[in-house]
Amino acid sequence: MLNAHRRKFFKQTMLAGSAYLANSWFGRGFFAITSPPDIARVVVDPSRRIAEIDRRLFGSFIEHLGRAVYGGIYDPGSKFADSNGFRNDVLEEIRSLGVPIIRYPGGNFVSGYNWLDGVGPRKDRPRVLERAWNSVETNQFGTNEFITWCRAVGTEPLLAVNLGTGTPETAAALLEYCNVDKGTRWSDLRRQHGFEQPHQIKYWCLGNEMDGPWQIGHVPAREYGLKARDAARQMRTIDPAVRLIACGSSGPFMPTYIEWDRQVLEECYEEVDAISLHRYYGNAEETGGDTTKFLAMNLAMDRQIEEIIAVCDLVRGHKRSNKTLWLSFDEWNVWYRARSGKDVDGERRVAPHLLEEVYNLEDALLVGGLINSLIRHSDRVRVGCLAQLVNVIAPIMTNDNGLLRQTIYYPYAWALKYAHGRALDLVPESATYEIPGLGKVPYVDVAGTLDTGGKAATLLILNRDLEKAREVEVLWHEVTPNKVLGYQVITGPDLKAFNSFDAPQRVVPQALEPPKAAERMTFKLPARSYAVINLAI
Numbered sequence: 198m199l200n201a202h203r204r205k206f207f208k209q210t211m212l213a214g215s216a217y218l219a220n221s222w223f224g225r226g227f228f229a230i231t232s233p234p235d236i237a238r239v240v241v242d243p244s245r246r247i248a249e250i251d252r253r254l255f256g257s258f259i260e261h262l263g264r265a266v267y268g269g270i271y272d273p274g275s276k277f278a279d280s281n282g283f284r285n286d287v288l289e290e291i292r293s294l295g296v297p298i299i300r301y302p303g304g305n306f307v308s309g310y311n312w313l314d315g316v317g318p319r320k321d322r323p324r325v326l327e328r329a330w331n332s333v334e335t336n337q338f339g340t341n342e343f344i345t346w347c348r349a350v351g352t353e354p355l356l357a358v359n360l361g362t363g364t365p366e367t368a369a370a371l372l373e374y375c376n377v378d379k380g381t382r383w384s385d386l387r388r389q390h391g392f393e394q395p396h397q398i399k400y401w402c403l404g405n406e407m408d409g410p411w412q413i414g415h416v417p418a419r420e421y422g423l424k425a426r427d428a429a430r431q432m433r434t435i436d437p438a439v440r441l442i443a444c445g446s447s448g449p450f451m452p453t454y455i456e457w458d459r460q461v462l463e464e465c466y467e468e469v470d471a472i473s474l475h476r477y478y479g480n481a482e483e484t485g486g487d488t489t490k491f492l493a494m495n496l497a498m499d500r501q502i503e504e505i506i507a508v509c510d511l512v513r514g515h516k517r518s519n520k521t522l523w524l525s526f527d528e529w530n531v532w533y534r535a536r537s538g539k540d541v542d543g544e545r546r547v548a549p550h551l552l553e554e555v556y557n558l559e560d561a562l563l564v565g566g567l568i569n570s571l572i573r574h575s576d577r578v579r580v581g582c583l584a585q586l587v588n589v590i591a592p593i594m595t596n597d598n599g600l601l602r603q604t605i606y607y608p609y610a611w612a613l614k615y616a617h618g619r620a621l622d623l624v625p626e627s628a629t630y631e632i633p634g635l636g637k638v639p640y641v642d643v644a645g646t647l648d649t650g651g652k653a654a655t656l657l658i659l660n661r662d663l664e665k666a667r668e669v670e671v672l673w674h675e676v677t678p679n680k681v682l683g684y685q686v687i688t689g690p691d692l693k694a695f696n697s698f699d700a701p702q703r704v705v706p707q708a709l710e711p712p713k714a715a716e717r718m719t720f721k722l723p724a725r726s727y728a729v730i731n732l733a734i
C-alpha cells in the first residue's frame with residue numbers, strides 16, 4: 198500500500214474509531230466502546246509488532262501424577278505399546294500436534310522426588326510411597342525414558358529439579374548427569390546407564406510452587422531465593438548454556454503474591470533468567486458459575502502477567518541490573534472440578550485416576566482466550582505450559598482402546614498449527630459488558646500473528662457474547678490478504694457439552710464459509726465461539 202493511501206486509510210479508521218473510544222484500557226491494545234456498535238473492528242498492521250513468538254510459548258506439561266505417565270505416555274502392557282513401552286497412539290498424537298517443549302517430572306511431585314530412583318536398571322529401581330499425591334511410584338519411567346520419549350515425539354524437555362527435599366547439590370548432580378559428556382561421577386553414571394551422548398537439556402525449573410504451604414519442603418521466600426541462587430550458581434558452573442527459571446507465586450490467590458516474587462528475585466535475580474507463573478481458572482467460586490465472567494478470565498491472566506513483569510522490573514531497577522527477566526507461565530489451564538477428595542488422593546495406588554477433569558465447550562472458549570493473552574504478552578512470556586497434556590487436567594485422555602480429544606484440545610492445536618512468527622499488536626475495538634472487578638470486558642477478543650516470511654497471517658478470535666453473533670470488520674494496513682485459507686470455529690448450543698469415549702465428536706471445530714480476502718473484510722462470529730482465520734498474504 199502506498200504512503201498516501203496509508204495516511205488516508207489510517208485517518209478514516211481512526212476517525213471511525215474515535216467516535217466511540219472510551220477511556221478504559223484492557224491490557225495491550227483494547228479500546229472499550231461506550232455506545233456499543235454492533236461491529237467489532239480490528240486494525241492489522243504488520244509493523245505493529247509485539248515480538249517474534251518463541252515456540253516454547255505453547256508448551257505443555259507431564260507430571261508423575263495419576264495416569265499421566267503410567268497409562269498415559271508409558272504403558273508397556275498396552276496393545277499400543279512400542280518396544281520402549283511408550284504408547285504409540287499418544288506419541289503420534291503429540292508428535293503431530295507439534296508440542297515444542299514439555300515440562301517434567303512435576304509439579305508437586307518433583308518436590309519429593311529423588312531422580313536417582315528413576316535411572317539405571319529397571320529391576321533395581323525402588324517402589325516409593327510418593328507423598329505429594331499419596332500414590333505408589335514404581336520408577337519404571339524416569340529421566341532417561343522421558344528424554345528418549347521427547348526425542349521420539351520431537352519435543353524439547355524442560356526439567357524441574359527438586360528444591361523441596363532436594364538440595365542445590367542434588368540439582369547440580371542431575372544436571373551433570375544429563376549434560377556433561379564424560380569423565381565425572383554423574384556423567385559416567387549416565388554412560389553406564391546406556392546413554393553415551395549427553396542429553397543437552399537447556400531449560401530448567403528451580404523447584405515447583407515453593408511459596409505453597411502444600412509443597413513438600415515449602416520455605417519462606419528469602420530462604421527459597423537463597424537456595425535457588427546456590428543451585429543456579431552450581432548449575433551454571435556445570436553448564437553455562439542453561440536457562441534457569443525461579444519459582445514465582447503460585448497465583449494471585451496467594452497471600453504472599455508479589456511479595457514472594459520480589460523477595461525471591463532480590464536474592465537470585467542475577468543468577469536466573471526467568472520467573473514462573475501458575476494459574477488455574479474455574480467457573481464456580483471465582484465466577485459464581487456466571488459464564489460471561491468466566492470467559493473474561495483471560496483478562497485476569499493479562500493482569501497477572503503485567504503484575505509479575507512489574508515486580509521483575511522493580512527488582513532490576515533496584516539492582517541497577519542490565520538484565521531483563523522473561524516469564525515462564527509453566528502451568529495454566531481450567532481446573533476446578535476434579536480438585537478435591539478422591540480426585541487428588543492416590544490412596545497409595547499405582548497410576549490412580551487423579552485430576553481427570555472433563556472439559557466442556559465453555560472451557561475450550563476460555564482456553565482460546567488464554568492463548569490470546571499469551572500471544573499478546575509474547576514479548577516477555579517466552580515459555581508457557583498448558584497443564585497438563587495426557588489424562589491429568591488434559592486435552593488428551595486414554596483408555597485401553599484408544600485416545601480422546603477433549604474440547605480444550607482444539608484451541609491448543611490451533612495455536613500450535615497457526616500462531617507462528619510475529620505476534621501483532623492489533624488495534625481491536627469492541628462493544629463491552631461490565632464485570633465487577635474486571636470492569637468493561639470487550640465481547641470480542643483478538644490475537645494475531647504473521648509468519649516469519651510474511652506470507653501467512655492468523656487471527657484467533659473469542660466471541661464472549663453468549664447470545665448474539667458479532668460482526669467483525671478487519672482492516673488491513675500495509676498488507677492485504679490474497680486469500681482466506683480457512684475459517685474454523687468451536688461453538689455450539691450447549692456451553693456444558695463435552696466429548697467422551699462414547700461421543701467423541703460432540704464438540705469439534707466446524708469449518709465456516711471463509712470471508713472474501715480484502716483490505717476491509719467483514720464476517721460474522723457465532724455467539725459463544727472461538728475461531729481461527731488463516732490467510733495467505
Ligand code: AHR
Binds near residue numbers: 303305585
Ligand atoms: O498440575 C497439577 C498441580 O497443580 C501441580 O502438581 C502443581 O504444581 C499445581 O499446584
